[in-house]
Amino acid sequence: MLPIHFAPLQGHTDDVYRRTHHSLIGGIHRYYTPFVRVEAGDIRSKDRRDISPKNNIDVPVTPQLIFSSLKELEYLTAEIEALGYHSIDLNMGCPFPLQARHGRGSGLLAHTDIVSEVSHFIQSHPHLTFSVKMRLGWDNAQEWRPVLDILNDTPLAHIAIHPRTGVQQYKGDIDYSEFEQFYDTCRHPLIYNGDLTTLTQLHEMEERYPRLAGLMLGRGLLCRPTLAVEYTEGREFTHEEQIRTLRTLHAKLMEQYAQIVKGDAQLHSKMRPYWEYTEPLIGHKPYKKIMKSGNLRNYLAAIEELR
Numbered sequence: 001m002l003p004i005h006f007a008p009l010q011g012h013t014d015d016v017y018r019r020t021h022h023s024l025i026g027g028i029h030r031y032y033t034p035f036v037r038v039e040a041g042d043i044r045s046k047d048r049r050d051i052s053p054k055n056n057i058d059v060p061v062t063p064q065l066i067f068s069s070l071k072e073l074e075y076l077t078a079e080i081e082a083l084g085y086h087s088i089d090l091n092m093g094c095p096f097p098l099q100a101r102h103g104r105g106s107g108l109l110a111h112t113d114i115v116s117e118v119s120h121f122i123q124s125h126p127h128l129t130f131s132v133k134m135r136l137g138w139d140n141a142q143e144w145r146p147v148l149d150i151l152n153d154t155p156l157a158h159i160a161i162h163p164r165t166g167v168q169q170y171k172g173d174i175d176y177s178e179f180e181q182f183y184d185t186c187r188h189p190l191i192y193n194g195d196l197t198t199l200t201q202l203h204e205m206e207e208r209y210p211r212l213a214g215l216m217l218g219r220g221l222l223c224r225p226t227l228a229v230e231y232t233e234g235r236e237f238t239h240e241e242q243i244r245t246l247r248t249l250h251a252k253l254m255e256q257y258a259q260i261v262k263g264d265a266q267l268h269s270k271m272r273p274y275w276e277y278t279e280p281l282i283g284h285k286p287y288k289k290i291m292k293s294g295n296l297r298n299y300l301a302a303i304e305e306l307r
């Protein structure tokens with residue numbers, strides 16, 4: 001059985017979500033914070049709350065950093081280290097044009113000069129453990145080759161690969177042919193990430209690629225938060241159990257967000273995105289009802305009907 005990593009998902013897997021998922025459901029080897037970046041010379045206060053150790057007590061979490069230069073990486077690493085973290089994940093995969101066009105995330109993959117600087121930086125910080133989460137490239141599925149040559153000579157805990165390019169965003173086919181070449185070339189423990197939504201798929205990946213060191217799940221877990229624990233416990237939950245757990249998780253999240261945001265309208269807009277990826281589990285009609293609920297009252301009534 002492979003360790004399951006919960007992929008970072010900006011706007012979804014914040015500290016409240018990770019804490020609640022971990023204590024209520026579990027099955028996750030490691031969580032990652034959505035990327036932390038430099039904005040106007042500082043870390044945003046929202047991100048500071050997310051990475052604050054007091055908000056992550058007893059949760060196995062690694063902060064993820066996104067950066068376009070060695071200077072940004074140095075600043076962010078010092079801040080993270082000062083909080084007491086020893087493991088850091090580096091984002092080389094984000095496809096959001098706003099980040100990628102500034103050379104961050106998958107936009108960094110074309111800049112092997114900066115990747116080399118990052119490699120030296122990692123080598124000069126042996127007391128910290130770094131990992132990398134990356135794509136095949138920005139607009140070219142071969143861009144990973146010179147990058148992996150550098151990373152293979154860099155001490156890393158693992159590489160997580162999402163085998164798409166940045167311009168594909170989250171759609172289009174996964175490139176298994178490039179992935180297999182990546183799998184054969186990578187000298188670090190390798191974690192596969194992308195489109196895993198069922199127990200059968202998890203078992204298939206395990207069998208098809210026996211040298212994998214783990215699986216990373218994102219949208220599949222947002223839809224079915226029990227997927228990892230079903231895999232680790234070796235028992236498929238019934239549809240009813242899955243829905244019940246989804247609703248309990250939702251109720252616990254709402255309880256906590258109600259203390260953070262003010263008023264019903266804000267609470268509604270905070271909670272609604274929670275359901276964004278749940279259509280395959282809850283069905284089209286209930287999904288539409290929640291998405292079009294308009295206010296907190298209709299929203300709660302729609303959830304009440306879920307079976």
Ligand SMILES: Cc1cc2nc3c(=O)[nH]c(=O)nc-3n(C[C@H](O)[C@H](O)[C@H](O)COP(=O)(O)O)c2cc1C
Pocket residue numbers: 007008009010011033034035064091093094133162170193194195196216217218219220
């Ligand atoms: C809404 C959204 C936000 C995301 N935020 C991040 C992020 O902050 N850092 C990151 O490395 N990847 C981010 N990702 C990518 C996911 O971590 C993951 O690589 C991607 O969703 C593919 O995995 P999946 O098919 O299991 O969802 C995000 C994806 C989505 C859909």
